[in-house]
Amino acid sequence: MLDINKIRADFPILKREVNGRPLIYFDNAATSQKPIQVIEKIVEYYTHYNANIHRGVHSLSQEATDHFEGAREKVRAFFNIPQCKQVIFTSGNTHSINAVASGAHVFVNKGDEVIVSAVEHHSNIVPWQMLCERVGATLKVIPVLDNGTLDMDSYHQLLNPKTAFVVVNHISNALGVTNPIKEIIAAAHRHGAMTLIDGAQSCAHMKVDVQAIDADFYTISGHKMCGPTGIGVLYGKEEALNSLPPYQGGGEMIDQVSFEKTTYAGLPHKFEAGTPNIAGGIALGAAVDYLNEIGMENIAAYENELLIYATEQIKTIPGAKIYGDVTDKAAVISFNVASLHPYDIGTIIDKLGVAVRTGHHCAQPVMDRFEIPGTVRASFAFYNTKEEIDVMVQALQRAVNMLS
Ligand SMILES: *Cc1c(COP(=O)(O)O)cnc(C)c1O
Numbered sequence: 001m002l003d004i005n006k007i008r009a010d011f012p013i014l015k016r017e018v019n020g021r022p023l024i025y026f027d028n029a030a031t032s033q034k035p036i037q038v039i040e041k042i043v044e045y046y047t048h049y050n051a052n053i054h055r056g057v058h059s060l061s062q063e064a065t066d067h068f069e070g071a072r073e074k075v076r077a078f079f080n081i082p083q084c085k086q087v088i089f090t091s092g093n094t095h096s097i098n099a100v101a102s103g104a105h106v107f108v109n110k111g112d113e114v115i116v117s118a119v120e121h122h123s124n125i126v127p128w129q130m131l132c133e134r135v136g137a138t139l140k141v142i143p144v145l146d147n148g149t150l151d152m153d154s155y156h157q158l159l160n161p162k163t164a165f166v167v168v169n170h171i172s173n174a175l176g177v178t179n180p181i182k183e184i185i186a187a188a189h190r191h192g193a194m195t196l197i198d199g200a201q202s203c204a205h206m207k208v209d210v211q212a213i214d215a216d217f218y219t220i221s222g223h224k225m226c227g228p229t230g231i232g233v234l235y236g237k238e239e240a241l242n243s244l245p246p247y248q249g250g251g252e253m254i255d256q257v258s259f260e261k262t263t264y265a266g267l268p269h270k271f272e273a274g275t276p277n278i279a280g281g282i283a284l285g286a287a288v289d290y291l292n293e294i295g296m297e298n299i300a301a302y303e304n305e306l307l308i309y310a311t312e313q314i315k316t317i318p319g320a321k322i323y324g325d326v327t328d329k330a331a332v333i334s335f336n337v338a339s340l341h342p343y344d345i346g347t348i349i350d351k352l353g354v355a356v357r358t359g360h361h362c363a364q365p366v367m368d369r370f371e372i373p374g375t376v377r378a379s380f381a382f383y384n385t386k387e388e389i390d391v392m393v394q395a396l397q398r399a400v401n402m403l404s
Contacts, residue, residue, distance in 0.1 A: 021353025071285025148324025176332025
């Protein structure tokens with residue numbers, strides 16, 4: 001279905017070697033590689049129409065603005081966001097979450113409760129802890145079951161009239177498990193609570209439709225979906241974004257400024273203080289074009305094939321244990337082998353050219369839940385192959401032989 005050779009040729013980095021071996025890049029959950037179309041877009045911007053946007057009457061500024069706003073429209077369509085003004089460009093997923101959490105005192109009062117899940121990335125825990133401290137609210141946690149899925153019975157019991165906000169990820173970066181977010185959001189709404197979904201993983205691996213999901217806020221990481229680092233997106237329902245106070249003050253986000261009173265600009269500018277990452281936004285538009293050309297459904301289907309194959313292969317290693325081994329998940333495999341330290345495994349297979357992540361993956365609470373210091377995490381993208389998985393499994397076998 002996918003022309004893998006053609007796709008791989010688009011990613012210059014896949015031609016390089018690491019430690020004398022062809023690079024096998026299985027750390028896509030940390031950041032994706034970039035196709036030449038995205039890299040060239042950054043060069044094109046700085047070479048041909050670098051100027052500040054929304055400000056100048058001069059032609060160059062208008063050209064830059066057109067490209068930047070064109071990218072906003074691409075992002076809008078990609079996630080089925082109703083209007084361009086609901087696409088807020090941020091510096092990344094973490095910034096998007098913080099932009100909401102720091103203004104969320106308008107939704108969360110003293111004595112209220114904020115629900116997070118036990119499988120969140122630190123960037124979807126800490127900003128909410130800070131909010132709770134600031135307003136005198138309480139953080140509640142949806143527990144995770146032994147198979148890595150959320151304990152939905154506990155979630156439904158946690159909901160009550162004091163619940164003001166529910167925040168969960170769409171797909172966990174630590175385990176790869178897809179959460180039942182439609183059910184989570186619908187239940188939150190029945191209790192009058194707002195919702196934020198961390199889409200940093202889902203944006204790269206599946207077709208996301210923010211309207212079908214009905215989330216109040218949805219956050220996106222550009223660099224996880226073939227875009228550059230330093231660019232992300234915050235989506236919000238129009239009413240929610242209008243209620244949310246701005247996170248940063250400065251240029252671009254104002255309507256009128258005087259020392260007596262400043263009024264804010266409308267959406268999306270209210271949340272885009274200062275000069276944004278213009279090149280990053282434009283290049284994210286190129287990433288969206290690239291993913292559209294391949295098709296998110298095709299990407300999801302192919303990555304699922306890789307997931308099933310790799311899961312089978314890893315299970316042939318004696319002592320291997322996969323965390324979050326369920327069917328409804330993205331191509332992320334978090335595992336350990338017997339009592340070997342994940343770091344030692346990662347170091348040895350890196351010598352063999354295989355890049356995986358080891359450690360707690362910025363999700364320490366879920367590691368504590370399974371009483372492990374961390375895992376080895378192999379996370380795949382649509383430019384990976386079964387042959388690469390075979391090399392990884394051989395490398396793992398070698399590492400296990402050396403370490404045990
Ligand atoms: C990567 C990731 C984040 C953090 O995103 P940044 O791009 O580093 O800001 C948050 N949540 C999840 C689920 C992630 O995968």
